[in-house]
Amino acid sequence: MNRKRNCINTECPQLKALDDRALDHVAEYFRALSEPLRLRILKTLQDRPHKVGELTELLDCSQANVSKHLAILMRHGMVERDAQGTSAFYRIADPRVYDLCDLVCGQMALRFASQAQLLGARPAGARSRR
C-alpha cells in the first residue's frame, strides 16, 4: 500500500477519522469547486489578484454572477477580498486549492488515457458494457 501522504505540515485527519458532520463540511468544500465558473475564477486569480470588473470582462459574464461566486469562494477561505476605493480586489487565500485541482487533472488524464487505450484495442462500434 504505497499510500502517499499529501499533507505534511498539519495533523491532517483522514477520511476514516471523520464523523458525519465533518463529512458534510468536506462535501461543501468540494461543492464550492464543482462549478466551472468558479474554477475559471480561481484559474484567473492564479496569475495575480484582480478586481471584480476585470474578472467580469476576462470571464465574459455578468458582474452580479462574478460577485456571487466570489462570495462562495470567500466563504470557504479560498480567496480574500481587499477593498480599494470603490473597487474590490480578490486574491488567492489558500494556494493549496490548486493542489486539489492538479490532482484531479492528473487523475482525469490517466483515466482518459486508459479509456482511449480501451477504445483503441476494440473493433469500432464495440461497447465496453451492457
Place this chain on the structure above:
Amino acid sequence: MNRKRNCINTECPQLKALDDRALDHVAEYFRALSEPLRLRILKTLQDRPHKVGELTELLDCSQANVSKHLAILMRHGMVERDAQGTSAFYRIADPRVYDLCDLVCGQMALRFASQAQLLGARPAGARSRR
C-alpha cells in the same frame, strides 16, 4: 513559491493549462465528491469492498439511493463493480480519491484552527466582519 507537486507519476496538467471544456470535467469530478452520502460510501469502501445491501444497512439509507450514488461514483472511475450472483460488490477503483479528501480535511482543519484562534482573541460577541 514552495509549490509542492502532488502528482509525480503522470504528466499531470495544471489548472493553468486547461481550457474551458477540460474545466467542465474537473468541475464534474468535484461535484461527484460534493455529496455527504457519496463520501460516506467512499469512507465505508476504504476498509474493504461491500455489497449494495451491506452499504444500505451500514449507511442507513434506501437501496435505490445507494445504487444511484454508486452509479455516479462509477461514472467517474472512483469505484468498480464486481457482480457475483445476484449481488454486486463495489470496491475502490482509484485510491487517490482519498488523497483529495485528506487534502481537504487538512485545509479545513487549518482553517478551523485559525478561526478558533480569531474567536479566542476577541471579546465575547465580537463579529469579525460586517
Place this chain on the structure above:
DNA sequence: TGCATCCATTACCATATAGGAATATAGTAA
C-alpha cells in the same frame, strides 16, 4: 450637492438533483 462608478444584494426564474416509491431486471432455487 449631485452624479457616476463599482460592487453587493435581492428577487425571480429555470434547471439540476437528492430522495422516496414503485417498477424493472437479473440471477437463483424450487
Place this chain on the structure above:
DNA sequence: TTACTATATTCCTATATGGTAATGGATGCA
C-alpha cells in the same frame, strides 16, 4: 415454469442553485 432475492432504473416531488435583472450602498469626483 413460478417464486424469491438483490440490484438497477424510472417516475415524481421538494429543494438547491446558477443565471439575469433590478436595486441598494459605498466611494470618488465635479
